[in-house]
Amino acid sequence: GLTFIAMQYIVTVFAPALSQQLSMPLRAGTQYGFAIDVRTSSPSAKLALQVYGATSPCMDISEATRLDETAPITTTGWQTACLRFRPTLDLPYLMLVENAPSGVSGDRLFFDNLRSVESCPP
Numbered sequence: 001g002l003t004f005i006a007m008q009y010i011v012t013v014f015a016p017a018l019s020q021q022l023s024m025p026l027r028a029g030t031q032y033g034f035a036i037d038v039r040t041s042s043p044s045a046k047l048a049l050q051v052y053g054a055t056s057p058c059m060d061i062s063e064a065t066r067l068d069e070t071a072p073i074t075t076t077g078w079q080t081a082c083l084r085f086r087p088t089l090d091l092p093y094l095m096l097v098e099n100a101p102s103g104v105s106g107d108r109l110f111f112d113n114l115r116s117v118e119s120c121p122p
Contacts, residue, residue: 007110008098021093040108051067052064054094
């Protein structure tokens, strides 16, 4: 469509996260996969998108279950990232979190077009 999400990591105290309650929880032992389009405002920032599962809304990521992470995003153009994971417990919430290795960044991570996939391309 005409919209996308932008996250900006300011300081390490508050990692930007987008949390969504799922209509059906992710089930322990089940393989999941999705593709998502990503881009960055600064390739040198080496931002990445992390995926977490959580048992409650607004859960701190230190208490959430890390499921997968993209490679660092190193282009300003849109690219498709594919993530695959198998949770070890049932998780009713999905969280998308920007990861900035430097801990302080004014750079933005953009993402759009989240979609389920059966398998990731090689």
